[in-house]
Amino acid sequence: MAFKEYRLGSAMVGGSLGLSMIITIFLPSFDLRSAVSTKVALEKQLSAGFDVGFGYADPLLLGINRPITVVLEADPKTGAKFDPPVTAYVYQSGVPMPPNVRHPNDLGKGVQDLSEGLGQIGGVSGSNHSVGQKEGVVFTIGLGEFDGEEVSYIENATATRGWVPEATLAAAGDKNTFKISQGKTEFVVQGCWWCHTLLPEQTQDWQVFGAPPYLGDFNGENPTAFGSDRKAPDLLHVGTRNSSREWMLLHFFNPRLVQVNSIMPRFDYLWGEKDAQGNVIDYDKWRAEYLEYASGKRVYPPEVPDYAPDSEIRALIDWVLSLK
Amino acid sequence: MLLKYLTGKNEDIPAGSSAIFFGFSSIFWFVVGTGLGSFNAAKLAFPDFVTGTELFAFGHMRQVHVLAVIVGWISMAFAMTMMYMTPALGNTKLWSEKLGLWTGMMWNIGLSTALLSLWIGITSGREYSDFAWPLDLVILLGVITPLCVNVIMTIAHRRTQGIYITNWFFGSCTFMVGIVLLVGNSPEYFHLTGLSEAYLTWWNAHNLLGLWITPVAAAIAYYTIPKLTGNPLYSHRIGHMHFWSIIVFYSTPASHHIMSSPIPEWLKSFASVEGVLILIPAVAFVANILLTMKGKWTLFVENIETKFSMTGVLLAIPLNMQGGFQQTRSINWYIHGTGWIVAHAHLALLGMSTFLEIAAVYFGLQQMLKRKVYSLALANIHYWFVLIGFCIYWISMTIAGLIQGAGKIYEVPYIDVVIAEHPYMIARWVGGTMVFTGNLVWLFNMWMTARAGTVLPEGRYAHELAYER
Structure with missing residues (x-):
């Protein structure tokens, strides 16, 4: 066994697979991560929540611990009428925070800046997301300006407007309540x-x-x-x-x-x-x-x-x- | 007896025990998987067949069929062949029969748990990695890792100088499939979202096929065909070209599965080109095996293992011609997401791959049980049922896919496409049911082989003996 072909061979297998993974996973990750969230993405993730597949909060996929989407015709705190109505995403106590509230840098340039600035999601993001999870948070989608362009961002309405989950749900009523997260899990x-x-x-x-x-x-x-x-x-x-x-x-x-x-x-x-x-x-x-x-x-x-x-x-x- | 071996000393376990255990397990899962397939096809043809219960709804059973066939039948048949081919090619014994039996045990338990949980709806919602990630890890650590260790240690303890091409494939593919599962499931345990999740889902799915199912099936043919015909492999060097081009080209075109999504354009173009290059290993493999058959084509008719093997190799030709070109943009836009793809997937898994594995399981079980196959007549029934059933399925789904593709680009109302597809959905069910029936015959035949097959004389191969029934 003078010629150790398998040594060279093993190194070559590892090398080729590694190169292939650099090209097909590492390089595209720069493009994919640079994606800036659109309003559609914010609506989808706020209404769906952290996970609609298997996850810690709902391991049997029964639709528990899910955010609830409501359409508000009036401000739940002040009672002022809204025209047009405002969509709010209610995360009651124990519901995991949405993915990009945990990891705001995935929101993309501009959206992240506005969400953390005007939207005040900083209080519940990062390592502190358990704070929001414990007390419950209401989110809305705000519209702001970044570098001269209109940008939608996540707004922590509990911080900016003082909306709390129970009062928001009560203000909307069953007719204007939509269980979108549970619905996608059913899908x-x-x-x-x-x-x-x-x-x-x-x-x-x-x-x-x-x-x-x-x-x-x-x-x-x-x-x-x-x-x-x-x-x-x-x-x-x-x-x-x-x-x-x-x-x-x-x-x-x-x-x-x-x-x-x-x-x-x-x-x-x-x-x-x-x-x-x-x-x-x-x-x-x-x-x-x-x-x-x-x-x-x-x-x-x-x-x-x-x-x-x-x-x-x-x-x-x-x-x-x-x-x- | 299994319990005694599982707790006993490795030296006391007869050689081949784990191959036999894996062999019968794989046939059992094949029967289960194709039975589910036939049931699902019936539901597509007749939507009110078994209706109104959550557990028997199509959406709860489709993925159970897919994973029972891939993880149960195909992968366990691979493990079975590794358990007897790797030592035979290294002129040695399996590194640890006991570990092999434990792997088989873990495999059956883990897979049953995973499939049951999937059936009741515990899913990650990611195609081909549908299991919740703790179960994915059970399969990775409890099944793939010990299999990989056993295969690589057997190769390391070989008593031959070189490593035959089959063992190159076995050693590296068991390692690579572990990496693929580890990385491919990262969206679940690291909670990656959005397009990264979608892309890694298909990276995982593509590489399961590209670095596990097709190359290992081909590696099996490199063993069975020379063994059955008595001809040496035409060229070991072409075999190596197959091996290296699989690793370089087949591990890269994952994004051709989501060509119509907004992933980076350069990635789509790259995948398209690399996808065509898959023809290099494909042609190398088919040519090598066909040239090995030189002068021995009568065995294609006379010998049941050769018949299965060569059918698998011949089906690799349309498989690779489809696979090489259908992912280019000019063809993909027409057939993406249609029944054509379903037909192609069955051509790969039920056509090429399955036929090669059936041959290897027939060959290995006879060798390990030291008994001649019980009945040639039943084996022939098995062959024709699986082949005709598969052809009905493949042709009908290809036609259905072309109808869907035309409906898609000519903006036909979708319900008209559904109506036009209906006859082909019935044909698909007929084909699938034939495959299932053939496999029931096979299970019976192999069971009878173990109990009543003629005992092989010492040192003889089963295919050297005449058939008796």
């Missing part, structure tokens, strides 16, 4: 993304599904869940194509009520046991009646039950309709 857990992509392609299909996203549209999003195997329409801008909650209701309960040729599964199980009025939903009866309708023995399909406010389907529809 991931129920595997919607195995068929519906979140990425209109940069080639042709944006003419149907809307504009392809920009570089800075993803900062702070985790997981991005683009999807790779499209068997159904892209959903990135679905809220602008179809904003009807009633249509969503029918379509999720049984897609073939509104589109006979759909191959989407029924998501009636997301309604849970009881409907909005607290009555037990009789799925067997519904399915039997639907079969009669499908085979022509009934003129109208059975009535789709209204969902309870704390049902999973409510969160999912909240999220889908937030995709503008």
Whole structure:
């Protein structure tokens, strides 16, 4: 064994793999990290929160410890009317802070400066994020100017306006409350993304599904869940194509009520046991009646039950309709 | 008996025990994985098939099928071949049979846990690394690392001067797949977000295929074909060209999976060019094996292991021609995200890779059990069911993908695409079900081989003996 070919070989394997990783991971990381958050990115990460996949705060992905998005028609503290209404993101006690409040340098130039300056997110960022997590914080998106350009930034409304989570939720009321974070978790857990992509392609299909996203549209999003195997329409801008909650209701309960040729599964199980009025939903009866309708023995399909406010389907529809 | 070996002394464990354990585990997971595939395909063809329960919804089962096949069948079959080929090529024994058995044990337990948790919805939401990251670490530290140690230590303790090309692949691929899993899952434990997360997800997915599934499958053929035909490998030097060009070219084009996202343009162009260069290892491999077959093509008909092996090698030709070109921008914009890609993925995993592994598992199990395969008739049924089922699947999904691509660029309302695809979805289900049925036959055949196969005379290879049934 005079010629130790394996020594040279091992070094070469390590060297080539290392070089390949420098080119494909280290170099692109400069480009990817220089992305400046757009307003879309701020909306997405504030409404989704720290994590919509597996994480410490919600290891079983039940939709607990999530931020809640509210639309405020009046200031929860002073009572002054807002026109147009203001969207606020309520992080109650125990909810993990959004990714780029923890790591503001990922927001990108300008957005970081304004968020830490005007937005006062410094108090809850970095190693201090547990402070905000303990007491709860309300965020909004502010609009400021940086280097002569309009820039959206994260505003800690608890610090700047004195809004506290409970009062903000109470001021909004259930009608203006949207469980977007829990809804995106449903999108991931129920595997919607195995068929519906979140990425209109940069080639042709944006003419149907809307504009392809920009570089800075993803900062702070985790997981991005683009999807790779499209068997159904892209959903990135679905809220602008179809904003009807009633249509969503029918379509999720049984897609073939509104589109006979759909191959989407029924998501009636997301309604849970009881409907909005607290009555037990009789799925067997519904399915039997639907079969009669499908085979022509009934003129109208059975009535789709209204969902309870704390049902999973409510969160999912909240999220889908937030995709503008 | 397994328990006795797991707690006993390494010296007391008969050579080949871990290969047998891995072999039967991999066939079991293959049956599970293809069964799930067939079930999922039925749901795509008939959406009201088993409806209204969360656990049996398509979105809960699709990823279980994918990972059962990749981590259960393909990777365990790889481990099985490493357990018997690496020592055979080094003219030595496996470094530690006991570690091998423990790896297999950890693998089955870890994978079952991970798949169950994924099934009930505990997921990271990242394709091909769907498991929650603590389970990814269990697989990395409890399964891949001990496998890597065992393989590399066996190579280090070899009693031959050189290292045969198969062992170059085995040693470096088990090491590299560990690095890929470690780095590829970093978005989860370091909580990277946004495009970095998306890009690393596909870096991980691409390199699992590029540095693990395709090269190890090819390495298996470098062993089985010369062994079965009795011809020496046509050129060990071309084999090395394959090996080095895999490492240099195949580890780089990860971003061609997200060509339509706003990642840096230079990265997309780089990936496109590097992607075409994948043809170099591909042509080297196929040519090398075809030239090794010279004068022995009758075995393609007569010998079941050669039949499986060569089918895998021949399927590598369309696989690489697709793979080399479909990721260039001019083709990718048409077929990205369509059924074409699904067909291509099945061509790689169920076509090329699986056929090579089936051959190696047949060959290795007979050798380790020291028994001739129970029934040639059943083996042939297995072959034709898997091949015809796969072809139905591949052709129907390719057509469906072209329909989707046309629908995409001509702005056809999406529901019309769904209607047009329906016949091909039914064909896909038929094909998948045939593969599943074939694998049930295989499991029975190998079980009967272990119990009732003719015992091999000392020092003989199974393929040297005549078939009896």
